[in-house]
Amino acid sequence: MAADAASDAEQRTPRPGDTSALPATPPPTTTPQVPRTVETTEVVMTHEIRKPPKRPRGTGNLRMINQFEFVSRVGKGQHGDVWLARDTSDGGKEVAIKAVKRKNPKVDRMSKLRKRNLPTSQHMRLTDQLGSTEQKIKKEIAIMKKCKHPHVVRLLEVIDDQLHERIYMVMEYLGGGEIKWRNSRDEPTLRVDQTRRICRDVILGLEYLHHQGIIHRDIKPANLLWSSDRRTVKITDFGVSHLSVAQLLARHGKGGAPLDEMDAILMDDSDLSKTAGTPLFLAPEIVADTPFDDAGNNSAAIPVRKQPITKAIDVWAFGVTLYGLLFGVLPFMSTTEYDIYRIIRHQDWEPLETMGSDKIPSGKRYPPPHAKGDQSEGALAIDLLQRLLEKDAKKRITLYHVKRHPWIVKDLDDPQAWWRETELDNEESVNVTPAETRSAVSSVRFRWGFGRVAPIVSSFVRKVRPTRSFRQRHRPFTDGDKTKDVGVQSVPNETRSVSRRQSAGAALQHTRHTREALPDKGKQPQIHAQNIDITARPPSEDIDLYKIWDKDTTATPKPRRGSLPYQTKRPDMTLLVPGLAQRTGSALTSPRSLSQASSPGEPSGAQSPHERPRSRNSLQAFMRNFLPGRHPPPAPLEASPSASEPLSEQASSPTSAATSLGRRAGALLGRRSADAFNSHAGSRQSSGSGPLTLAMRAASWGEMADYVHVRPSEDLTSLYSGERPDEGLDEETYLVGAGGVAHSPVPSLPSGLSTVSSTASLPPPMAVAHSVAHAILQRNEAAEHAPLVEAAAHSASAYVQSGHARARTTSPLVHMSFHSRRLEGEVSYDDEDESDDDESMFGDTRSESSDADAELRPSMSQLYQEEDDDEESDDENFRLEVRTRRPSASAGELSPPRRSVSRHGDRAAICI
Numbered sequence: 001m002a003a004d005a006a007s008d009a010e011q012r013t014p015r016p017g018d019t020s021a022l023p024a025t026p027p028p029t030t031t032p033q034v035p036r037t038v039e040t041t042e043v044v045m046t047h048e049i050r051k052p053p054k055r056p057r058g059t060g061n062l063r064m065i066n067q068f069e070f071v072s073r074v075g076k077g078q079h080g081d082v083w084l085a086r087d088t089s090d091g092g093k094e095v096a097i098k099a100v101k102r103k104n105p106k107v108d109r110m111s112k113l114r115k116r117n118l119p120t121s122q123h124m125r126l127t128d129q130l131g132s133t134e135q136k137i138k139k140e141i142a143i144m145k146k147c148k149h150p151h152v153v154r155l156l157e158v159i160d161d162q163l164h165e166r167i168y169m170v171m172e173y174l175g176g177g178e179i180k181w182r183n184s185r186d187e188p189t190l191r192v193d194q195t196r197r198i199c200r201d202v203i204l205g206l207e208y209l210h211h212q213g214i215i216h217r218d219i220k221p222a223n224l225l226w227s228s229d230r231r232t233v234k235i236t237d238f239g240v241s242h243l244s245v246a247q248l249l250a251r252h253g254k255g256g257a258p259l260d261e262m263d264a265i266l267m268d269d270s271d272l273s274k275t276a277g278t279p280l281f282l283a284p285e286i287v288a289d290t291p292f293d294d295a296g297n298n299s300a301a302i303p304v305r306k307q308p309i310t311k312a313i314d315v316w317a318f319g320v321t322l323y324g325l326l327f328g329v330l331p332f333m334s335t336t337e338y339d340i341y342r343i344i345r346h347q348d349w350e351p352l353e354t355m356g357s358d359k360i361p362s363g364k365r366y367p368p369p370h371a372k373g374d375q376s377e378g379a380l381a382i383d384l385l386q387r388l389l390e391k392d393a394k395k396r397i398t399l400y401h402v403k404r405h406p407w408i409v410k411d412l413d414d415p416q417a418w419w420r421e422t423e424l425d426n427e428e429s430v431n432v433t434p435a436e437t438r439s440a441v442s443s444v445r446f447r448w449g450f451g452r453v454a455p456i457v458s459s460f461v462r463k464v465r466p467t468r469s470f471r472q473r474h475r476p477f478t479d480g481d482k483t484k485d486v487g488v489q490s491v492p493n494e495t496r497s498v499s500r501r502q503s504a505g506a507a508l509q510h511t512r513h514t515r516e517a518l519p520d521k522g523k524q525p526q527i528h529a530q531n532i533d534i535t536a537r538p539p540s541e542d543i544d545l546y547k548i549w550d551k552d553t554t555a556t557p558k559p560r561r562g563s564l565p566y567q568t569k570r571p572d573m574t575l576l577v578p579g580l581a582q583r584t585g586s587a588l589t590s591p592r593s594l595s596q597a598s599s600p601g602e603p604s605g606a607q608s609p610h611e612r613p614r615s616r617n618s619l620q621a622f623m624r625n626f627l628p629g630r631h632p633p634p635a636p637l638e639a640s641p642s643a644s645e646p647l648s649e650q651a652s653s654p655t656s657a658a659t660s661l662g663r664r665a666g667a668l669l670g671r672r673s674a675d676a677f678n679s680h681a682g683s684r685q686s687s688g689s690g691p692l693t694l695a696m697r698a699a700s701w702g703e704m705a706d707y708v709h710v711r712p713s714e715d716l717t718s719l720y721s722g723e724r725p726d727e728g729l730d731e732e733t734y735l736v737g738a739g740g741v742a743h744s745p746v747p748s749l750p751s752g753l754s755t756v757s758s759t760a761s762l763p764p765p766m767a768v769a770h771s772v773a774h775a776i777l778q779r780n781e782a783a784e785h786a787p788l789v790e791a792a793a794h795s796a797s798a799y800v801q802s803g804h805a806r807a808r809t810t811s812p813l814v815h816m817s818f819h820s821r822r823l824e825g826e827v828s829y830d831d832e833d834e835s836d837d838d839e840s841m842f843g844d845t846r847s848e849s850s851d852a853d854a855e856l857r858p859s860m861s862q863l864y865q866e867e868d869d870d871e872e873s874d875d876e877n878f879r880l881e882v883r884t885r886r887p888s889a890s891a892g893e894l895s896p897p898r899r900s901v902s903r904h905g906d907r908a909a910i911c912i
């Protein structure tokens with residue numbers, strides 16, 4: 001009996017390479033005439049931020065958003081941090097909350113820079129417009145709302161905090177964290193059988209996603225999370241995922257929702273042409289963009305050109321992941337992005353001798369294990385990898401067959417039962433109706449939509465800061481002006497739909513594109529099937545491993561024009577986008593610590609005082625840490641204050657408050673020169689009772705006291721909130737105030753240029769301009785740069801004098817950075833409240849320095865453009881940067897907050 005069962009099981013279990021043993025392709029999904037809409041998730045959409053309840057003293061002071069209490073940060077993503085939180089309305093149930101900013105200029109710019117280095121596609125224009133942070137968040141939420149599966153992380157609630165322009169995505173919490181698949185010696189940490197179990201979970205999750213028309217696009221170990229008991233693995237991070245309209249059409253056919261009513265953004269299949277995901281895990285068809293190889297030959301040896309981007313990219317990424325889990329390294333490795341693309345396209349992979357932490361022999365790839373009839377653990381694994389890492393997407397194994405591969409089911413007592421139990425019930429498949437799609441997006445509001453006034457109002461409300469009046473150009477500040485206390489008390493809870501301003505063109509294009517592609521209802525699935533691979537095909541039909549792999553695909557291709565391998569570029573270019581740690585090499589904060597300082601839901605104590613706050617909220621957290629007793633000043637300039645002395649007490653003594661706070665500001669943040677700071681102690685004393693006043697601030701920069709307007713209420717917020725951070729200060733950085741140039745405010749760094757005294761008799765704007773020019777000239781010692789630099793300085797000056805900028809200068813105005821001996825930057829007036837920007841990102845690794853490019857725009861007024869418009873111009877070239885710093889509240893006449901770009905060209909970045 002047992003023997004019969006065993007032989008039955010053996011018969012049922014396909015042998016590796018025995019294609020006949022693999023189950024037949026599943027029958028096509030039956031197409032319902034009128035697709036049934038199944039509400040798969042009950043994601044709560046919350047637009048109201050409730051005031052946290054008062055809690056008795058001593059019961060903790062954790063930050064709350066509605067009923068959720070933030071506990072600790074568990075991860076950091078590109079768009080925001082992920083927190084462990086407790087749902088106080090549900091017995092303290094643990095949830096994960098991803099807090100993302102709707103707009104992230106830094107990420108957007110970086111992705112633009114990156115995008116320019118990538119192969120373009122016919123859809124690039126459209127996808128460019130769809131690539132904003134806001135757009136990604138929308139898509140991620142809309143996609144996650146569709147998912148309810150044991151192996152996909154669930155979205156539970158979306159909290160839309162309009163006031164702070166943040167979205168909180170409340171998800172189920174996966175306490176086991178990311179899969180740790182290798183140790184520091186690049187050895188695998190998982191046993192082979194553990195890897196197999198993980199794979200089974202991933203296959204089920206992926207199969208479900210594909211069934212829903214969702215292509216994940218970023219499958220990798222980091223996006224696979226363990227449950228707390230480590231029994232289950234779930235797929236997370238839908239940041240670049242895609243909901244394929246073609247796939248949905250294939251499922252629902254004619255009965256599907258009319259496309260032109262569907263959301264253009266969510267359903268745009270042209271989005272697939274974007275290179276998204278993690279480079280090392282990208283499929284060959286994503287990184288291939290021409291029908292020719294890099295040597296210009298129409299090479300049949302490379303079978304992956306111009307292939308449609310389909311769900312097969314997830315299968316490839318799963319293959320790379322499996323390889324990583326088994327061997328502790330990835331199959332295709334390189335230090336540069338360009339090179340990795342070439343390797344993925346052309347290079348073969350090799351298994352290591354053993355796999356897993358239990359070091360099971362893996363065997364060789366050639367001859368293929370199936371040809372030898374080898375059914376060992378290693379042979380089966382290699383066979384599966386061969387099928388997964390098939391460069392030709394058409395020949396790549398499908399998930400249906402992965403699920404039935406002998407290695408996957410090797411340790412299952414009853415694979416048939418597993419297949420049966422995990423089969424997706426077609427009847428329960430999700431359909432996306434127009435209404436559902438609309439609500440998936442519009443229920444999260446990203447802009448207020450009440451006409452033309454809305455942007456102005458919302459912009460004002462969200463940008464206004466307690467100590468900043470940049471937005472109040474029509475209400476000049478006076479000392480008695482109550483508007484200094486303007487804060488944001490309440491925000492109308494509008495429920496209008498998403499503004500499509502940014503993507504109106506995209507929607508239009510999409511509609512056209514869609515209609516052209518779908519001229520006739522009856523042909524819909526077929527037409528799309530030409531572009532998008534929507535049907536599972538048996539992998540056995542045309543897979544011949546020898547045929548594919550015996551071809552010589554290792555010839556080094558000639559680099560294409562416009563896509564130079566990274567290494568071939570000028571070495572100094574790499575200096576233009578260094579990490580902060582590389583650039584500063586000093587007591588300044590590292591990029592990591594800086595980034596970790598940013599958090600909307602920062603629980604107290606989570607930040608170090610050395611970390612720069614990025615937002616008003618995190619600034620408050622920072623300030624808490626800044627209080628005496630928490631973190632002693634690292635480099636006291638004077639005698640340390642009593643650690644137990646509270647801030648308020650210190651503030652009551654003007655001199656001591658000013659001195660001690662100023663000292664901490666200088667020492668902790670490394671922003672100001674110790675010498676300058678001390679030499680203006682007198683000014684500091686005039687600062688009144690405020691914590692760190694403008695007087696102190698100005699004094700610390702060598703500014704003249706005459707220009708200082710003291711506002712007692714001003715505190716450190718004015719210094720940091722929304723202003724350009726000085727995290728990038730290094731020996732190449734200068735800060736220029738009306739009174740001169742302060743160089744190297746970090747004491748540990750060499751000081752070359754100290755002040756420019758010759759500007760004392762000039763009015764502040766001119767002084768600034770001259771200071772800039774002087775500083776640059778001194779630094780560069782390059783006379784040939786003089787005209788350019790002077791032109792820049794004068795233009796900056798004209799800008800200031802034209803009334804667009806402050807009439808008076810009370811704080812460091814000019815921030816210049818020399819990234820390298822031949823520096824590139826741009827001229828831009830940037831009011832972004834995105835303090836995590838740093839000038840390095842404006843360095844363009846591709847642009848060649850050329851005097852021909854070096855010109856300032858004649859009219860600075862042209863610099864005033866809409867925020868969205870200037871994104872375009874960012875792309876053009878990157879030369880010299882001039883940024884407008886946010887003035888403080890008492891800065892007098894203020895300019896409207898605008899930013900834009902103009903160019904000219906020497907290698908300096910100037911921030912005004």
Ligand SMILES: Nc1ncnc2c1ncn2[C@@H]1O[C@H](COP(=O)(O)OP(=O)(O)OP(=O)(O)O)[C@@H](O)[C@H]1O
Binds near residue numbers: 078096153172237
């Ligand atoms: N539901 C969750 N439970 C537990 N930890 C999570 C959860 N979601 C994310 N994390 C942790 O937070 C980290 C960041 O998650 P996120 O999805 O933001 O990653 P990312 O891919 O870098 O982000 P982004 O989409 O912004 O690029 C993850 O690597 C993981 O460690």
